Amino acid sequence: MPMLDATTDCVAYHFLASWVARFGATQVIITDQDPQFESRAWQDLMDFLEKEVISNSPAELTYGEHLRPPGQFALQPGTLALVFLPELQQAIQALRPVPPRSCQHQMPFIPHSLPDAEQVFVRRVHHTSPLQTPYDGPYPVITNSDKTVTIYKHGKSSTISANRVKPATQ
Template sequence: MVYGEPLRLPGEFLVTNTKEVDNSVDFVRNLRRQFELLRPVEGTRHGDNKIFVFKDLATATHVFVRHDSPKTPLQMPYDGPYEVISRSEKVFILLMRGKQVPVSIDRLKPAYRINDNLRPRESDLDDDGIVIVATHQNPDPHSPPQLRRSARRVRFPDRYQAGYP
């Protein structure tokens, strides 16, 4: 609206087409022609997702299996490692809890294991089979104590003395 112009009703804002449809037969013919030109739109293919497969899965001796169910808090996303008994293009047969179970390849992830020849020596094992690892050597009792610039002796609290008496 501009100052000084006459007011218009809402219906007057739109320009009306003064050209009337002359003949209903022409209208129907034109409508049919327009509908014949309509073509369906190509649909999308949602089911053809590419599944990532590890290259090392073809040679892996052990694999992890992904959970596909809802997870509880702090639950690991993968179980395993499980031994591979046989493999085909889409399914691996795994030894899970003493049974041979077929598992789809899209749920698998190769498990990289440390060589078995890197076992600890018998002298490093205690009676229960737990590996004993020496964290620190005992300090030399003949070495002079550490001194600061002010010639004070350095003494750490007992809770920080990992294995020292």
């Protein structure tokens, strides 16, 4: 039975309607300490069913204690870790974020043969499929400047950025 959401009321309803209705009430219920299992409404439901709720993590149930990061194992009294810890904390506190790199605008590559080209291919702006060519053309060049190329395309002239064209070699 799919749940509409994970609110306490919805979880409790589905628990009663699905699990308890089919299998009966269990002796112990183990939760993962999500908020819906820690709420007053859930506790009232457990009191009604006369169930004990164990709010432990799976690690606590498996190993009998909380899991600890590896660094905590070394922090036993009398170890060198206690001497090293203040130095490490000081070093971490002294760290500062690296400033962002300035935007270094690179000049786009424009082929040297573009000013003399009689025809050019025009790169498509939209995404192309893997087997589709990334360029349309060739189109005849009407005029050519440092930043733009005017071409004859579909019966009319069209001015396009020089970044989007490459010369069509004969």
